[in-house]
Amino acid sequence: VWLDTNVWRENNCIRRDEFDAGRLATKAVADAGYKRVLVLQHSAGATPHFSYHQRLNGVRIQAEQSGLVVETKELPWHQPE
Numbered sequence: 001v002w003l004d005t006n007v008w009r010e011n012n013c014i015r016r017d018e019f020d021a022g023r024l025a026t027k028a029v030a031d032a033g034y035k036r037v038l039v040l041q042h043s044a045g046a047t048p049h050f051s052y053h054q055r056l057n058g059v060r061i062q063a064e065q066s067g068l069v070v071e072t073k074e075l076p077w078h079q080p081e
Contacts, residue, residue, distance in 0.1 A: 006050075018051040022058025030066035037063055043074045 001012045008015070029037055039059060042048050063070045 016051075018054035019058040022055035023062040024058075026059045026062035026068065027066065030062070030068055034068070036069045036071060039070060039072045040075055041072055042077045 001014065003014045005013075005015075007013055026037055037059060039056060041052070041056075060070055062068075
């Protein structure tokens with residue numbers, strides 16, 4: 001069984017629900033009384049991990065339902081040499 005890897009097979013694979021992770025985190029922000037969510041992202045040209053888009057979708061949908069403003073901030077992506 002492949003657990004929490006980038007291996008995606010029809011059987012014997014267990015992955016996190018990235019969409020729900022973003023949704024639940026944003027719900028916790030709203031429940032705590034905050035009005036904004038800040039999402040950090042890689043700078044333009046960097047290729048984010050597939051999970052980023054799924055989590056961001058969850059954040060945006062929950063933020064809309066909760067009346068939160070979503071802001072994004074780009075961070076530089078540096079690979080160690």
